[in-house]
Amino acid sequence: MNKYLFTLLLSVAGTTTCFAQANIIPAARQTKTIAITGATVHVGNGTVIANGTVVFSGGKILSVTANGQAPQDDVLVIKADGKHVYPGFIAPVTYLGLAEFASVRATLDFTEIGNFNPHIRSLVAYNTDSKVPPTLRSNGVLMAEITPEGGTISGSSSVVQLDAWNWEDAAIKTDDAMHMTWPVIPQSGGGGGRRQQILPPELLAERRLNAINELEQFFSEAKGYAAISKPTVTNTRFAAMKHLFDGKQQLFISADTQKDIVASVNFAKKFNIRPVIVGGNEASLVTDFLKENGISVVVREPHTLPNSTDDDVNMPYKNAAVLANAGINVAVSIEGYWQQRNLPFMAGTIAAWGLDKEKALSTITLNTAKVLGIDKTTGSLEAGKDATLFISTGDALDMLTNHVEKAFIQGRDINLDNLHKQLDKKFSEKYGMKAAN
Incomplete structure (x- = not known):
């Protein structure tokens, strides 16, 4: 054959x-007030309430109290004595819903041809019928930032909730950020069984400088285009960058070395843009610089090896704690899409390597919500915010005890089958x- x-x-x-x-059908809207009583409530902002009560109605949290008693009104009471209630975990910078089978190219929709693709919108390609999101919900991951990849400027991400009929239903925040990869010196040498030409360091540095100059020219032209109220000629790529310059959209820059982190932040400042650093393997070496400029860092998964043979082998475990303890807002992400179900255990690792347990929880709840600009509506269990939360029989950051028995997205009692x-x-x-x- x-x-x-x-x-x-x-x-x-x-x-x-x-x-x-x-065949999992999205949950219907909340119709009755619900009170979860007797649980240990992890608010998400560092606060823990023993024997707490969480009351929500119409998809919004009404109250979070410490009395453990349900209100006297006509409510559905869920007794959670000895259990834990958490805000829904948020997975940032992931192509979840843009890929289904890694070995089948037709199901991969997270990258496009070309180097500058700011006009690409990941949200319209997000597949709510994917079989992957239900596996995440079963571990408490209820929201995600759907992000394109590839090229220098990859396009715009959007924040979604993971129980929806279509991408319009799923959207929590549309086009929240533009994603960019800072140019680095290409690695020379052999790879993939084929010898590559080894280029002189001077030529590699020149190529990197040319890439940065090209990027700067692109941003300058886009900023000039954004200043024109009615352009005579439409440029879709420049038009897509308009909200970077008026402050309505953030710029996420993937950069790992301390030199690249500093250079990329200074680049963004030149255009009056405050970036978010993604990756930041050496961010712990420039904590003062990051704090001075108010830069948040989305740390990639702690379960990896250091970039340099000279680094502490445990540094990936410690990186988030070093940054957070220095006063920097830190969120945690994982590469890929199936792997997102392990997000809570990444936070658990951070807690084991130098960060307070509730602060580690914040790296996948409130801190992430702040990075994505959705902290006014989600990320913690507070009155007025969305009732996106779940009940676990044990510690949700520990893979041995994480057992999500019930979850709600905007008050809707979702199906946890997968x-x-x-x-x-x-x-x-x-x-x-x-x-x-």
Whole structure:
């Protein structure tokens, strides 16, 4: 059989199998006031309330109190004695919903051809029928910033909640940020089994400088275009950058080394833009600079190795704590999309390596909400905010005890079934029956 036809048949079979597994319908709107009583309430801002009560109605939190008693009105009471209530976790900088099968190119929609793509909007490509988000909800991840990748300027991200019929329903904040990767010196040498030409350091540095100059020229032209009220010629790329210059949109810059972090922040300041640093492997070396300029950092997953052989092997675990303890607003992210279900355990690792447990919780709740500009409506359990929260029977940052038994998004009681649970049940029953026979 032709190898390409065989690959296609496997892809179709895999797609059919996956999409036949789960038929999860988005939850209906909240119609009755709900009170969760007796739980340990982790507010998300560093506060913990023992024997607390959370009351919400119409998708909004009415009160968070310490008496453990339900109001006398006609409410649905959920007794959660000995359990924990958390605000919904938020996954920033992820192409969740833009990819389904890593081995099937047709299902990958998170990158575009070209180096400057500010006009790309990830939200319109977000797939609410993906089988991945339900697996995240089962670990308490209820919101995400859907982000494009590729090129120097990748496009605009949007923040969504993970239980929706379509991308319009899912959207919490549209086009919250533009995403950019700071030019770095290309790595020379062999790779992928093929020897690459080793270029002189001077030539590599020249290429990097040219890339930065090209980027600066692009931003200068875009800023000039934004200043024209009615351009005679429409430029979609420049038009897409307008809200960077009027302060309505943030600029997320991926940069890791201390020199690149400083250079990228100064670049953004030149255009009166306050950036957010993504990655920041060496951000701990420039904490004073970051704090002085009010820069937030989205730290990539702690479960990785350091970039340099001279670094402390545990530095990836400590990085977020060093930054947070220095007074910098820190959020935590993970690469990829399936992996997002492990986000709470990244925060748990941070707590084990130098950061207070509730502050570590904030790195995936309120801190992230602040970075994304949605902290007025979500990120913590406070009156007036969205009732996006969940109940866990144990510590949600510990993979041994995280067990989400009930979750709400904007007050809606969502379905916590997912493909993994269904497969586990299916094959557990199969081999259970086999053992019985």
